[in-house]
Amino acid sequence: MAIGNFKFYGASQVALSRHGRRGDYYLGSITGDHFADPEFAQRLARIEHRLCARLGLENLTVYWSQAETRIPKTRSPEQRFATAVKKATNKAEKRKAFIIASNLIFADEFLQQEEDALEIRVGQLRQRYGVK
Structure with missing residues (x-):
């Protein structure tokens, strides 16, 4: 299982490395398992396509990081x-x-x-x- 957090940035990796501040290009994030869940993989591809089409972006950078998977403790x-x-x-x-x-x-x-x-x-x- 590879649940991860996908963060979308509206610039290429070259532009992000030159500028240095990713926050200026941050578009949003989504959490899920794109390896084991084909529906999530399709949804992720649709989101990427929509972002590129609506914002007129040719270069969209997506970073993947491990998501927190611990179960929250219920309080008495x-x-x-x-x-x-x-x-x-x-x-x-x-x-x-x-x-x-x-x-x-x-x-x-x-x-x-x-x-x-x-x-x-x-x-x-x-x-x-x-x-x-």
Whole structure:
């Protein structure tokens, strides 16, 4: 299996080597296995043909590199809950800092409202993720 990432550049290899910055010519990328999957190989050829036809390119450079094939780990509900609580806490801290910086007279009332809103949000997250 040779899953790879194909990156398309709108210039010849000579132009890319002279210019030095590939990013200026970058057109896009696609990931797949062109050796074992004939449909993907045909799709890749159609993409190359379309790019040349639409952009009027005679020289199209395609680079192939090994793609990441590891399987992502699924997170448990407890881990997702912890992440969501951390995000909610960080947002609440930012709002509290803004309240303290802008409202000195009614800061205590606004801070209490913010703490109450955070408690409500954590309760909602507990229900969503089924964590006790």
